Amino acid sequence: MIAELGLAALWLSTALAALQMISGAMGIRDGAASPFAIYARPAAVVQAFLAVLSFFLLLYAFAVTDLSIKLVATNSHSAKPLIYKLTGTWGNHEGSMLLWVAVLALSGGLLAGLEHRLKEKTMSATLAVQGFVAIGFYSFLLLSSNPFERLPVPAIEGGGLNPLLQDIGLAIHPPTLYIGYVGLSVAFSLAMGALITRQVTPDFAKVLRPWVLGAWVFLTFGITAGSYWAYYELGWGGWWFWDPVENASLMPWLAATALLHSVSVLAARDALRTWTIMLGVLAFSMSMLGTFLVRSGVLTSVHSFAVDPERGSFILALLGLYIGGALVIFALRAGSISEGKRFSMTSREGALVFNNVMLSAILAIVLLGTLYPLLTEAFDVRVSVGPPYFNPAGAIFAIPMFVVMAIGPLLRWKDDKPARIQFELALVASIVIAIIALVAIFGDYNVLPVLGLALAVGLGVAALLPLRGRSLRRVPVATWGMVCAHFGIAVALFGMASESAFTTERLAAVAPGDAEEVGGWTVQLESIAPVAGPNWTAIEARVLASRGGGEPTILAPQSRNFWSPPQPTSESALITRWDGQLYVVIGDQAGTDESGNPRWQLRVWWKPFVTFIWYGGLLVAFGGILSIFGRVRVDLKRRNAAARGDVRREELDALNDSGPLPEPAE
Amino acid sequence: MMRLLFALLALFIGPTLTMQQTFAQQAMPPAPYAYVQLEDPALEAEAAELMGTLRCLKCQSQSINDSDAPMAGDMRHQVRTRILAGESPEQIRSWLVERYGDYVSYEPEVSSTTWPLFAIPLLLLAVVGLVLMRRLGKRRSDAEEVN
Numbered sequence: 001m002i003a004e005l006g007l008a009a010l011w012l013s014t015a016l017a018a019l020q021m022i023s024g025a026m027g028i029r030d031g032a033a034s035p036f037a038i039y040a041r042p043a044a045v046v047q048a049f050l051a052v053l054s055f056f057l058l059l060y061a062f063a064v065t066d067l068s069i070k071l072v073a074t075n076s077h078s079a080k081p082l083i084y085k086l087t088g089t090w091g092n093h094e095g096s097m098l099l100w101v102a103v104l105a106l107s108g109g110l111l112a113g114l115e116h117r118l119k120e121k122t123m124s125a126t127l128a129v130q131g132f133v134a135i136g137f138y139s140f141l142l143l144s145s146n147p148f149e150r151l152p153v154p155a156i157e158g159g160g161l162n163p164l165l166q167d168i169g170l171a172i173h174p175p176t177l178y179i180g181y182v183g184l185s186v187a188f189s190l191a192m193g194a195l196i197t198r199q200v201t202p203d204f205a206k207v208l209r210p211w212v213l214g215a216w217v218f219l220t221f222g223i224t225a226g227s228y229w230a231y232y233e234l235g236w237g238g239w240w241f242w243d244p245v246e247n248a249s250l251m252p253w254l255a256a257t258a259l260l261h262s263v264s265v266l267a268a269r270d271a272l273r274t275w276t277i278m279l280g281v282l283a284f285s286m287s288m289l290g291t292f293l294v295r296s297g298v299l300t301s302v303h304s305f306a307v308d309p310e311r312g313s314f315i316l317a318l319l320g321l322y323i324g325g326a327l328v329i330f331a332l333r334a335g336s337i338s339e340g341k342r343f344s345m346t347s348r349e350g351a352l353v354f355n356n357v358m359l360s361a362i363l364a365i366v367l368l369g370t371l372y373p374l375l376t377e378a379f380d381v382r383v384s385v386g387p388p389y390f391n392p393a394g395a396i397f398a399i400p401m402f403v404v405m406a407i408g409p410l411l412r413w414k415d416d417k418p419a420r421i422q423f424e425l426a427l428v429a430s431i432v433i434a435i436i437a438l439v440a441i442f443g444d445y446n447v448l449p450v451l452g453l454a455l456a457v458g459l460g461v462a463a464l465l466p467l468r469g470r471s472l473r474r475v476p477v478a479t480w481g482m483v484c485a486h487f488g489i490a491v492a493l494f495g496m497a498s499e500s501a502f503t504t505e506r507l508a509a510v511a512p513g514d515a516e517e518v519g520g521w522t523v524q525l526e527s528i529a530p531v532a533g534p535n536w537t538a539i540e541a542r543v544l545a546s547r548g549g550g551e552p553t554i555l556a557p558q559s560r561n562f563w564s565p566p567q568p569t570s571e572s573a574l575i576t577r578w579d580g581q582l583y584v585v586i587g588d589q590a591g592t593d594e595s596g597n598p599r600w601q602l603r604v605w606w607k608p609f610v611t612f613i614w615y616g617g618l619l620v621a622f623g624g625i626l627s628i629f630g631r632v633r634v635d636l637k638r639r640n641a642a643a644r645g646d647v648r649r650e651e652l653d654a655l656n657d658s659g660p661l662p663e664p665a666e
Numbered sequence: 667m668m669r670l671l672f673a674l675l676a677l678f679i680g681p682t683l684t685m686q687q688t689f690a691q692q693a694m695p696p697a698p699y700a701y702v703q704l705e706d707p708a709l710e711a712e713a714a715e716l717m718g719t720l721r722c723l724k725c726q727s728q729s730i731n732d733s734d735a736p737m738a739g740d741m742r743h744q745v746r747t748r749i750l751a752g753e754s755p756e757q758i759r760s761w762l763v764e765r766y767g768d769y770v771s772y773e774p775e776v777s778s779t780t781w782p783l784f785a786i787p788l789l790l791l792a793v794v795g796l797v798l799m800r801r802l803g804k805r806r807s808d809a810e811e812v813n
Contacts, residue, residue: 234732235734236731236732236733238732241727241728241729241732243727244727245727299726299727345802350802353798353801353802354798354802357794357797357798357801358794361790361791361794364786364790365787365790368782368783368786368787369783372780372782372783376779376780381768381779382767382768382769383768383769383774383779383780383783384721384768384769384770384771384772384774385772385774385783386719386721386729386772386773387718387719387772388719388772388773389772389773389774389783393787396787396791397794505703505714506703507701507702507703508702508703509701509702568734570734587701587734590701601701603701
């Protein structure tokens with residue numbers, strides 16, 4: 001019954017999306033005059049309710065392990081802890097696509113329910129586009145990936161969930177990432193709506209901004225959480241590998257970052273109109289491309305995709321339809337939208353344009369490096385593109401970007417003279433040069449980490465400079481947001497550079513009692529014991545780690561063996577200090593020592609300041625939240641003030657207009 | 667009698683032998699350097715840097731430095747042994763590429779199949795320069811004209 005209800009809710013949502021699209025389209029032509037245009041908003045809101053309901057019904061089916069549903073039977077197991085039964089809902093293709101469309105409907109519903117600042121015509125067009133996008137993804141779900149499909153005979157036991165996914169990370173990472181991905185659909189629809197009704201104005205930008213910021217905050221948080229998850233779960237201490245799946249989440253983030261800066265310029269200065277629209281299209285296109293890459297199976301093997309191309313070609317068709325359609329509208333309308341206000345190179349707009357171009361270029365590099373191997377694989381040439389390609393190619397654009405990012409916020413809008421900020425320039429430049437010199441004297445490190453360290457410190461100082469000479473109590477909340485986010489980037493960059501420059505590693509086969517030294521820590525294997533969990537058995541090591549002869553801390557890394565599906569995983573154990581993390585993993589048994597005691601593989605890393613990567617990510621996301629809060633509050637205040645002014649003016653007019661006067665000409 | 671003794675011996679020794687063999691398989695990895703570092707930190711650093719850029723062919727998107735797969739272990743052993751024998755990382759990379767194809771190396775080389783990976787960024791650099799010139803360079807003269 002539950003499954004049928006869920007499926008019915010999905011079909012109803014699809015119908016409502018069609019209603020929303022048609023009603024919205026009517027509204028574009030005739031505005032509020034069309035009697036049919038009033039259905040778009042309610043359709044969006046009810047649709048959001050139904051799609052979310054459908055998702056919760058699937059969640060319930062997973063919670064009670066309803067083995068008559070094919071999806072539950074293939075992906076869940078009755079012996080799993082409840083939390084992993086729940087998170088397992090989106091640990092598979094169909095479930096995660098249902099989450100995707102539920103978030104899509106929810107963001108459309110929120111937009112329709114909350115946003116009353118836009119002109120009605122623009123809103124109608126926006127909702128029509130949102131409905132059009134939704135229909136495509138509903139059909140994808142219903143026609144090729146029905147999550148509620150029943151089995152003819154209920155299974156006796158489920159197939160279980162990939163053990164790597166049986167972690168709290170699965171509860172956080174995909175939902176936040178999806179909210180970010182799909183939240184960008186609102187930016188896409190708003191951009192299209194404004195383009196169709198020729199309303200690319202600062203007011204439109206103010207409406208767009210909180211949605212972009214909101215999606216961007218979730219993306220930032222999702223990527224940060226995902227990176228930390230991979231770091232501790234995979235057991236080798238890596239936090240970013242330029243894996244296509246990782247790139248699929250990075251690309252929308254890069255586009256959204258460029259978009260939110262461009263939106264700010266449009267809101268504040270009425271410049272960069274076409275550029276903002278273009279980035280709005282690009283950001284959601286990257287979300288859809290990411291969905292295609294992850295969900296079509298094209299990454300596992302292009303050939304397996306070619307053998308069973310139904311899902312992949314469906315998303316590819318949607319991708320072509322929406323991106324192509326957006327570009328056609330853009331081409332038709334671009335002529336009618338002027339570029340907007342002008343500005344000089346040495347202005348805040350100038351710096352923002354520079355960095356938007358740099359972000360787009362980095363995006364292009366990531367896109368190229370991700371898609372190229374897939375392209376050649378289709379012609380039976382297999383190449384690998386990894387860190388040795390992405391790091392230097394990305395750095396070509398990232399380094400100038402960080403430099404301009406340090407200076408940009410200090411510049412004034414429209415036009416500025418570099419001489420005005422020469423003290424700040426000299427300060428930041430001398431910090432960067434001093435650090436490069438220091439690190440180069442004390443050690444032999446690769447170029448990129450050294451540059452990264454120096455730029456991180458310079459950027460960290462520069463990020464705080466906009467606060468200099470201001471009364472901190474009177475700094476607007478949105479400015480705090482910017483300072484916080486920029487400082488967060490500096491912190492994260494510092495962590496990345498420090499981790500790649502200073503990490504020390506120790507791999508050894510040790511018998512209980514043996515000790516190893518790494519990065520100022522003494523790590524001693526005390527004992528080994530078997531342990532068991534609800535759906536796994538493991539070898540657990542007791543490891544004593546002490547720093548510089550201090551009190552030892554007990555660590556318990558495990559080497560787990562899950563039995564459904566059978567797969568080994570390493571549960572790393574971590575000690576977090578303010579200046580880094582000690583990362584300990586226990587591996588297989590490795591022979592015996594001279595006296596016949598069994599030895600075990602122990603892998604230990606000391607990673608100085610590695611935690612800064614994720615602290616930085618959190619700071620960036622928090623800066624975004626501050627910014628949303630500050631912007632929306634100021635906007636509402638202004639609107640109220642304007643409304644009160646209008647009322648007063650009307651009252652004055654009513655007092656003055658005792659006699660009939662001719663209507664003022666528009 | 668002797669025959670019986672031999673048979674008994676065989677019965678007795680046989681299992682121990684096979685047991686030893688299986689034990690040896692389990693306990694003594696055929697590739698000792700799979701999980702053990704080289705003594706010389708400079709050589710180990712060279713090996714680690716190389717291993718971070720070689721693909722584990724049996725895994726999905728993992729370098730041999732980040733994988734528990736037996737094949738990754740074997741390859742790590744190969745890399746460390748060859749570094750120890752005095753080969754340069756680039757020699758080892760080309761040896762592996764010769765053996766497994768371009769796919770094994772995460773560091774694409776310019777070749778007839780990979781040239782777009784290098785040509786497109788150069789093109790991108792030109793496009794970026796052009797966009798910035800048009801967006802920022804000209805603006806100044808425009809602004810001056812307007813003034």
